[in-house]
Amino acid sequence: MVKELNKxxxxxxxxxxxxxxxxxxxxxGLFISIIFSIYLVYLIMNNFDLSIWIKIILxxxxxxxxxxxIAEIIGRLIQKMST
Numbered sequence: 629m630v631k632e633l634n635k636x637x638x639x640x641x642x643x644x645x646x647x648x649x650x651x652x653x654x655x656x657g658l659f660i661s662i663i664f665s666i667y668l669v670y671l672i673m674n675n676f677d678l679s680i681w682i683k684i685i686l687x688x689x690x691x692x693x694x695x696x697x698i699a700e701i702i703g704r705l706i707q708k709m710s711t
Contacts, residue, residue, distance in 0.1 A: 631702075632658060643708065646675065647709070647710065647711075649710060650706060650710055653706050654702070654703045654706055657699055657702030657706065658699040658702075658703075660698040660702070661695045661696075661698035661702060662695050662699075664695075665691050665692075665694050665695035665698065666691070668691075668694070669686060669687060669691045673686070
């Protein structure tokens with residue numbers, strides 16, 4: 629009886645092993661999103677005459693949030709395609 633209970637999951641269903649998740653693609657997407665956000669900040673800083681405070685906010689607040697948002701979108705697209 630104890631051996632049978634140890635083989636069951638919490639709700640008593642039988643689970644099968646799924647496909648492996650392509651984690652390397654998600655890491656590559658994170659890397660690409662960081663490069664893209666750095667390039668975008670570089671273009672904005674060189675093409676527009678902005679005040680120093682807007683440049684600071686852009687560099688330290690908006691650019692990291694933008695990079696992580698793009699990485700999350702890429703990760704969700706990879707997850708959608710892999711399942």
